[in-house]
Amino acid sequence: MGKREALVAIAVVAVFLAASAGKVDAAKAAAKGKYRALFNFGDSLADVGNLLIANGVSDNLTTARLPYGQTYFGKPTGRCSDGRLVIDHLALDTPYFEARGLGAVVWNSGALMTQIQWFRDLKPSFCNSTKEECKEFYANSLFVVGEFGGNDYNAPLFAGKGLTEAYKFMPDVIQGISDGIEELIAEGAVDLIVPGVMPTGCFPVYLNMLDMPAHEYGSRSGCIRQYNTFSWVHNAHLKRALEKLRPKYPNVRIIYGDYYTPVVQFILQPEKFGFYMQLPRACCGSPGSVAKAVYNFNLTAKCGEPGATACAHPSTHWSWDGIHLTEAAYGHIARGWLYGPFADQPIVQSP
Secondary structure (H helix, E strand, O other): OOOHHHOOOOOOOOOOOOOOOOHHHHHHHHHOOOOOEEEEEOOOOOOOOHHHHHHOOOOOOHHHOOOOOOOOOOOOOOOOOOOOOHHHHHOOOOHHHHOOOOOOOOOOOOOHHHHHHHHHHHHHHHOOOOHHHHHHHHHOEEEEEOOOOHHHHHHHHHOOOHHHHHHHHHHHHHHHHHHHHHHHHHHOOOEEEEEOOOOHHHOHHHHHHOOOOHHHEOOOOOOEHHHHHHHHHHHHHHHHHHHHHHHHOOOOEEEEEOOHHHHHHHHHOHHHHOOOOOOOOEOEEOOOOHHHHHHOOOOOOOOOOOOOEEOOOHHHOOEOOOOOEOHHHHHHHHHHHHHOOOEOOOOOOOO
16 A cells, blocks of 8 residues: 555545534634635544435444434534534635535545545536636635544554554655645645644543553543554654645645644643533443443444433533544634644634
8 A cells, every 4th residue: 555545534525615614713714804715635523424425324324313413403414523523613605616506515535645636526616717716716725634644543553453553654644644735735725734633542432442551541631641642643743744845835834733732631621611521531422331431432332323322411521422522622623723722823814
């Protein structure tokens, strides 16, 4: 498998847009007249339902069933959350697309380079003007590149091969992301935000799956230290790769989007964000074994499956299903990307 093909995403994402979904944050950004469109590439953290629509509803697709979507949409949409994702909170009003019948365009899942090829294939649909006009259109669009890496690392980790094997993936993952950024810049992107990965060791799916010595768990967070270190190392390498790209493209803005810091803060300072509990616990799930019931995650009864239930108030939790975040958590992260502090520079710049 080559470097570019190494970035396998479970469920992706399309180009765009949810004119009604952005609400307050999107309205503020749009009011500044910054972007005409939003293009998003990523995995299940950013999938707004494309996998569901593209593949049809299957019995094993839990995101096609309640309680997914209960908080905002009132019905399942294929999003891996109780409501909106970061991309929905960032999405700007784009009547330009809807006027051309593109409001429901969806793509299947695929690697980053595969998604970029889909982007090229669809280019005539949303930019069929002159080369100069297309360049201007892209120059006034925001490109969200990721998160990528989480699913690549999950492959060896879920197979029980451990972190040693996962670390071997890292150079190819980072190079693949870097290559993808350059491909998008070549297409005309001038504003890109590239998110890092979340702290793996804080998620109930791993906390339920792994039995580690007591000293491997953070005394305050309860997260698995070496798994968080792995995520931190990925993010450090990604930031270094972005730093190398910036001088090469001085007229392009490449922003690092932080998923890691806010999730850690959700655990260590829950009251700051309106979350009532500190422990990593899924809002939607089932207790499973007595020893690990505190995580509310069970592989045999995951969210959306028989035996699983959702908490009464998802807005008080940061973890939705033990793997993905709640709408409330995604909202905090989106605001941090738009205005700071969860990005190395805010997307929305002060005049």
